[in-house]
Amino acid sequence: MAGTAETHSTAETHGTAKTYGTAKTHGTAKTHNLRIDGARLWSTILETAEFGATPAGGLNRLTLSPEDGQVRDWFRNACEAAGLAVRVDALGTQYALRPGRDGTRAPVAFGSHLDTQPTGGRFDGILGVLAGLEAMRSLNEAGVETEAPLLLVNWTNEEGSRFAPAMMASAAYAGDFTTDEILAKTDAAGISVGAALDAIGYRGAEPVGAQAIGAFVELHIEQGPILEAEGKTIGVVEGGQGIAWFDGTITGFESHAGSTPMPRRRDALLGLSEIALAVERIALAHAPTAVATVGEAVIGAPSRNVVPGLVRFTLDVRDPTSEVLDAIEAEVRAALPEIAGRRRLAIDLTRIWRKAPVPFDPTVIAAVDAAAEGLGLARRRMVSGAGHDACNLAGRVPTAMIFVPCKDGVSHNESESATQPDCAAGADVLLQTVLTLANAPRA
Numbered sequence: 001m002a003g004t005a006e007t008h009s010t011a012e013t014h015g016t017a018k019t020y021g022t023a024k025t026h027g028t029a030k031t032h033n034l035r036i037d038g039a040r041l042w043s044t045i046l047e048t049a050e051f052g053a054t055p056a057g058g059l060n061r062l063t064l065s066p067e068d069g070q071v072r073d074w075f076r077n078a079c080e081a082a083g084l085a086v087r088v089d090a091l092g093t094q095y096a097l098r099p100g101r102d103g104t105r106a107p108v109a110f111g112s113h114l115d116t117q118p119t120g121g122r123f124d125g126i127l128g129v130l131a132g133l134e135a136m137r138s139l140n141e142a143g144v145e146t147e148a149p150l151l152l153v154n155w156t157n158e159e160g161s162r163f164a165p166a167m168m169a170s171a172a173y174a175g176d177f178t179t180d181e182i183l184a185k186t187d188a189a190g191i192s193v194g195a196a197l198d199a200i201g202y203r204g205a206e207p208v209g210a211q212a213i214g215a216f217v218e219l220h221i222e223q224g225p226i227l228e229a230e231g232k233t234i235g236v237v238e239g240g241q242g243i244a245w246f247d248g249t250i251t252g253f254e255s256h257a258g259s260t261p262m263p264r265r266r267d268a269l270l271g272l273s274e275i276a277l278a279v280e281r282i283a284l285a286h287a288p289t290a291v292a293t294v295g296e297a298v299i300g301a302p303s304r305n306v307v308p309g310l311v312r313f314t315l316d317v318r319d320p321t322s323e324v325l326d327a328i329e330a331e332v333r334a335a336l337p338e339i340a341g342r343r344r345l346a347i348d349l350t351r352i353w354r355k356a357p358v359p360f361d362p363t364v365i366a367a368v369d370a371a372a373e374g375l376g377l378a379r380r381r382m383v384s385g386a387g388h389d390a391c392n393l394a395g396r397v398p399t400a401m402i403f404v405p406c407k408d409g410v411s412h413n414e415s416e417s418a419t420q421p422d423c424a425a426g427a428d429v430l431l432q433t434v435l436t437l438a439n440a441p442r443a
């Protein structure tokens with residue numbers, strides 16, 4: 001393994017065979033000055049962006065799609081070429097293990113997700129996984145061996161776009177769902193998670209949750225405007241805000257667009273229009289923290305000359321406190337009867353997922369902060385607006401996150417972008433944080 005005289009096939013990096021240092025090194029001086037290869041990290045971001053590339057320069061790589069299968073294969077091959085032992089669990093999550101001097105210690109884990117939104121960008125989730133790969137490659141090249149093993153993770157279905165809820169595999173790892181519950185979830189076409197896993201050959205043998213993890217660190221773009229606006233390079237993330245997801249159904253009455261007088265209509269789409277405006281009003285009433293989104297709206301039997309009689313929709317509500325999260329749900333529910341009565345509609349709103357606000361671990365947060373300070377990077381403390389796999393891991397192991405800026409704070413958009421220096425800085429903070437945790441005296 002790393003540190004012994006060995007030659008790794010570096011074909012996927014520079015095509016040159018390299019021989020690494022022979023002495024096993026794990027001294028702090030050497031590791032303190034270790035830096036990742038920013039150009040190589042950037043090249044992996046561009047290379048993997050080919051899988052699910054969209055004409056507008058973004059990514060459409062839905063979880064468990066053929067494109068997700070391709071990037072998973074690339075990831076496995078790259079990890080194995082770096083000497084990592086790759087295993088897959090029953091929900092397709094990939095774990096790549098680098099041994100440490102003390103194999104009895106639980107690994108220090110890091111990573112994120114490779115699946116994207118339908119109009120996703122090249123950095124959301126992907127930076128955290130590829131920066132982790134870059135950290136492993138850099139440790140190999142430096143011949144550094146850590147005390148605890150290291151584990152790089154690609155969590156299945158972080159986005160929750162094709163299959164709800166979001167962050168589902170890490171939620172199952174944390175015990176919030178059973179594996180069978182998740183395998184049975186279906187997408188809009190009625191395809192189950194289990195069938196989709198089988199279709200790309202990623203239903204693994206490992207039981208979910210069996211992989212030991214001693215601590216978890218996730219690097220991610222901020223997906224918001226704060227770091228860029230303040231000119232900061234690193235976000236030291238102290239926790240994640242609360243999330244509640246709902247499925248809604250509005251039932252009216254299909255009727256002729258030409259012969260149905262306006263007062264006689266039971267128009268489900270107009271009902272949703274009023275609900276969406278009420279959601280906006282309620283979220284604004286809890287400014288500046290609350291956000292709420294009607295992200296999906298589907299007319300049951302769309303036809304340009306039929307008054308919509310059935311509409312299905314989704315609602316995503318978030319706030320840093322449970323109190324406001326629950327208040328928004330109550331206020332939205334309180335607004336429905338008046339709309340339903342006046343428009344003679346039936347409205348159902350079912351909560352399908354609730355993730356309470358989650359604090360991260362002070363020790364891991366301190367390690368991130370110290371790593372950023374040691375690298376001389378401008379930083380600030382913050383709470384994550386977006387959900388992340390780290391928010392699930394935090395319920396089970398000491399966890400924290402590292403943010404880097406993204407242009408205009410934009411994400412979940414094909415124009416999502418980040419700079420090579422910021423990505424490299426984030427990866428260096430990740431590497432130094434992981435080294436601190438992995439070489440810390442055994443708890």
Ligand code: HGY
Nearest residue numbers: 158159160166386387
């Ligand atoms: O919804 C989220 O916050 C994440 O992008 N899945």
Ligand code: MN
Nearest residue numbers: 124125158388
């Ligand atoms: Mn993400």
Ligand code: MN
Nearest residue numbers: 117124159412
């Ligand atoms: Mn996302």
